[in-house]
Amino acid sequence: MDISVKEIEHIADLSRITLTVDEKNTFAKQLTNILGYIEKLNELDTDEVQPMAYATFLKNVFREDKLKSSFSRQEILELSPSSANGFFKVPKVIE
């Protein structure tokens, strides 16, 4: 199946990545190629097969709901490229 530039634009929007015109064209070609290869999975009948999400058999992991020490607000805010008054700073999201 061919991936169009329009489809790339749609996925790029979902992915929150701005793409240049060149990138859109290249990725459309490359994804078409990769998805073409992936189509070989359709050779297999998997109707009766259970999906597998993890390699080992995991059970839910529970722990006591107890307070533990963590990082201070200051330590975490220092990592941020933009913060003010004890908060992360971002462009306005509410009108």
Added chain:
Amino acid sequence: MLSHELSANQIKEKIIKREITAQEVIEELFEWINLKEPLIKAYLCLDRDGAFLKAKEVDKKLDNGDKVGLLAGVPVALKDNICTVDIKTTCASKILEDFIPPYDAFVVKRIKEEDAIIIGKTNLDEFAMGSSNENSAFHVTRNPWNTDCIPGGSGGGSAAAVTADTVFMALGSDTGGSVRQPSAFCGNVGCKPTYGRVSRYGLVAFASSLDQIGSVTKDVYDAALLLQVVSGHDGFDSTSATVGVPDYISDINNVDGNLKIGVPKEFFGEGLNSEVGSAVMNALEIYKKNGAELIDLSLPHCGYAVATYYIIATAEASSNLARYDGVRYGHRSQLSEDNIIDMYSRVRAEGFGSEVKRRILLGNYVLSSGFYEDYYLKASKVRNLIRNDFEDAFKKVDCIISPTCPTPAFRIGEKITDPLQMYLSDIYTIPANLVGIPGISVPCGFTNTGLPIGMQILGKHFDERKILKVAKLFENGTDFHLKKPELN
């Protein structure tokens, strides 16, 4: 023999016996790094001051007659997607170019507790996505055996450093072969343990159901030593296994009982370089002479592993990498910010390289509405078929031996424009990640042009002990692991 040429265990023994001090080891090592690092470019950052500080501490303990750890004074390097407090952890990405983690990964904490000395952080393909190291945002690491060739990926920096003797051992991460493939290309020993065996806490996530931290070492004994230190349960990783960790070291030279080795025909077919194929066949003959029984096998669904992997790994990556938004840490665009969606989109456009963008797009595509069942669900089912193949095989054999990679190291630039060809270089390593079993790559020969060839030994879930023993048996009868490249 110069100190940097010794194995990790050998240098540790010398330090403990006080034949050399930990500080002298670091001094000599940095002299060697200054000479050879410009040729290889294995590191993204070196922590000379931190290394001397820790070496001093180890020497003091020894002078006082205090107990020292299993890695006393051993210089170790870390792939730069493993978090280190106070040392930058960049994932070879512009988006994390200045990121200094506020905590140590579980494995970093463990090696520090055992008195290892962290030398620096090694290069990788951005976010561990790649098979050649060419996707690093900063520079391309060179293969010490031929500097026109790639060292492999994604952990090419760790493998190249160990081979160039610019460190004694290293930790990497293996999502589809990123420890084993570069180890094969650089001629050292790379081990990916069972999924869950080593905590992923502090390993920057790529594909969470496949990622596993592994070791890059000069020989099999060192692999056992490093795995002994980093294995075990950790409450900070909810997928960390509670299975007990056996002693990997003391009994490593004894392969108990009759060894049954599975030889899967799918790993010796079309696409396999003939020199690689015959080196592995010769290795199998050596096992046979040592009394092992070789059993022909079929793993019929392994031909679908790469296709399965590139759906599952990219789907998980698209979700894991959603966190890079320029808000809490990492790169923030200098362009004006009109609204938050534009801000996210610019941050990610500027911060991620091509391969990372390609995989995020592919991952979101296969998960998007209307395609989920055809791609992600389908792949999850095929993954189960691949697991069944291995379960059936391990009813008959103790381990499975194959080439680690279909070819030796390729040239820089050879595959960079064709992502699919690049992906296919991981064809033999990917199944172990999908199934979660342990695997180790050991050197088993050289091509006519002098490039190393790796052999892969796969074992049952949580049976690292067996594959280490099987690897050691081969190493004891051969000297491929002792060969050194001429670094001029």
